[in-house]
Amino acid sequence: MTKIRAAIFGGSGYGGSELLRILLFHPNVEIGLVTAGEHAGKLVHDVHKNLRGLTDLHFEPTPDDLSVLTDIDVAFFALPHGQAMALVPGLPKGVRIIDLSGDHRLNDPDVFREFYKADHPGEIQSEFVYGLAETNREAIVSARHIANPGCFATATILAMAPLVKSGLLTGRMVVDAKTGSSGSGAKAAANTHHPQRMNSFYAYKPFTHQHVPEIAQHLEMISGQPASLTFMTHSLPVSRGIFASCYLETSANLSNEDLRNLYDTFYANSFFVRMVDGSPDINWVKNTNFCDIAVHTKGTEVAVFSAIDNLVKGAAGQAVQNMNLMFGFDEKTGLVFTGGNP
Numbered sequence: 001m002t003k004i005r006a007a008i009f010g011g012s013g014y015g016g017s018e019l020l021r022i023l024l025f026h027p028n029v030e031i032g033l034v035t036a037g038e039h040a041g042k043l044v045h046d047v048h049k050n051l052r053g054l055t056d057l058h059f060e061p062t063p064d065d066l067s068v069l070t071d072i073d074v075a076f077f078a079l080p081h082g083q084a085m086a087l088v089p090g091l092p093k094g095v096r097i098i099d100l101s102g103d104h105r106l107n108d109p110d111v112f113r114e115f116y117k118a119d120h121p122g123e124i125q126s127e128f129v130y131g132l133a134e135t136n137r138e139a140i141v142s143a144r145h146i147a148n149p150g151c152f153a154t155a156t157i158l159a160m161a162p163l164v165k166s167g168l169l170t171g172r173m174v175v176d177a178k179t180g181s182s183g184s185g186a187k188a189a190a191n192t193h194h195p196q197r198m199n200s201f202y203a204y205k206p207f208t209h210q211h212v213p214e215i216a217q218h219l220e221m222i223s224g225q226p227a228s229l230t231f232m233t234h235s236l237p238v239s240r241g242i243f244a245s246c247y248l249e250t251s252a253n254l255s256n257e258d259l260r261n262l263y264d265t266f267y268a269n270s271f272f273v274r275m276v277d278g279s280p281d282i283n284w285v286k287n288t289n290f291c292d293i294a295v296h297t298k299g300t301e302v303a304v305f306s307a308i309d310n311l312v313k314g315a316a317g318q319a320v321q322n323m324n325l326m327f328g329f330d331e332k333t334g335l336v337f338t339g340g341n342p
């Protein structure tokens with residue numbers, strides 16, 4: 001079987017670790033290059049000890065001249081914000097890009113500047129498609145490059161897309177989202193440090209989280225209407241997982257059955273979305289590419305709960321799902337694995 005060659009920029013971080021865990025066992029992929037910053041030169045399995053005995057790859061420094069990478073078919077960027085957009089223009093034209101950072105998610109340069117405090121990537125942005133397969137599959141199939149959605153954005157949009165698309169919503173969408181500490185990456189910082197976060201719970205970045213405009217932009221694309229959204233983020237005392245609680249109002253009374261039918265129909269061809277009764281639970285999506293969703297209604301009030309693994313469906317798993325679609329592989333290839341019980 002012909003394999004495509006992948007490069008991973010930023011393979012020593014948490015997103016890179018998950019890309020390696022998935023791509024090393026993908027039947028259609030060979031890893032041609034994996035880079036790191038301060039971990040360059042080390043064996044991959046010395047940094048990601050879960051990969052011991054499974055790979056002899058080394059982390060390499062970012063090449064000075066990226067134009068020599070003509071044998072690479074797809075490049076994944078799992079670097080801090082601001083770095084992918086500096087490197088992308090240097091790659092050979094034929095290389096397809098999947099950017100896990102926020103660099104290529106926002107179309108409006110002013111909004112980008114406001115939330116990322118940096119200049120927008122400019123013209124090349126028009127070549128990037130928002131990589132949420134469940135709402136944008138056709139565009140991804142024919143995309144040249146992919147802006148992989150943010151983790152909070154993934155959980156939130158998947159929770160609300162069927163209702164947003166239905167045109168039944170009225171009023172403001174209110175989202176209360178929570179994340180585990182791995183959402184902040186592998187480097188320790190005072191506010192993400194274990195003694196600070198364990199057994200604790202707090203809100204952060206009220207009204208200013210960088211996923212607010214990304215969620216609004218994509219919901220507007222789905223509905224064709226401006227999105228009226230309040231989105232708040234919180235820190236959960238767990239390592240992995242995102243849980244989004246979304247509160248919505250409909251213009252007509254819906255029964256629980258009506259609502260569930262709407263979601264079942266919308267996600268009928270989306271293997272990685274599972275509708276559940278009661279509440280989703282981070283435990284059952286952890287380490288997987290699944291998003292579990294539950295819906296509840298009382299008259300015109302609706303509550304939707306969703307849970308994902310921020311590093312898999314919220315990052316590396318979704319990136320591989322997008323690669324599969326771009327290269328004509330089955331969307332599920334390399335991604336059908338469960339977490340553990342418990």
Ligand SMILES: NC(=O)c1ccc[n+]([C@@H]2O[C@H](COP(=O)([O-])OP(=O)(O)OC[C@H]3O[C@@H](n4cnc5c(N)ncnc54)[C@H](OP(=O)(O)O)[C@@H]3O)[C@@H](O)[C@H]2O)c1
Nearest residue numbers: 010012013014015036037038039078101183185186310315
């Ligand atoms: N964590 C999540 O849940 C999540 C979810 C969705 C999207 N994302 C996005 O994905 C990207 C990666 O996130 P992450 O959590 O994997 O971050 P991370 O754990 O901090 O990893 C960052 C990676 O970038 C490398 N790097 C940093 N500065 C570098 C430099 N100057 N030159 C070369 N390499 C450099 C690091 O290498 P060294 O450590 O070797 O220096 C590491 O491999 C971010 O843009 C993030 O916003 C993260």
